[in-house]
Amino acid sequence: MRLIVRVLGTWLVGLALILLIIDGTKSLGADHLVLTSFEQTWSWINAESLAAARTFIASRLFGPVLEVSVNAILAFPGWAVLAVPGALLAWLGRSRRTRLFVRHDQI
Incomplete structure (x- = not known):
């Protein structure tokens, strides 16, 4: 392990x-200085999975809270x-x- x-x-x-x-x-x-965000990198690799992850998070009970934290993580450099x-x-x-x-x- x-x-x-x-x-x-x-x-x-x-x-x-x-x-x-x-x-x-x-x-x-x-x-x-150019910093590519994690969201740009993820959408460049596979945009469909990024959209699927966003809809999955939005459908959860704490979706609005999770959406804020996920958006913060996606804004950081990849x-x-x-x-x-x-x-x-x-x-x-x-x-x-x-x-x-x-x-x-x-x-």
Whole structure:
């Protein structure tokens, strides 16, 4: 299970790095800072699933409350939205055993 969590976290951090490179390239070409929101990135990849997620959230009991928080998350840059949970998952999947170091005089 720890391996799956760590691989998923590493994969998310890798995607975040790719999105950061894309934003950096766009910023260099435009001569000003360009940040692509997570909503723009998601609609570029698959607009139908974004619309389906929005209708799913709107149909829930706490839809208006969830809609505000989801809109806030969708407004953040895509690389930031993926990097935070990716780093958290990679940290949770780390090896928990302590490292034992041996000094030269103990050999």
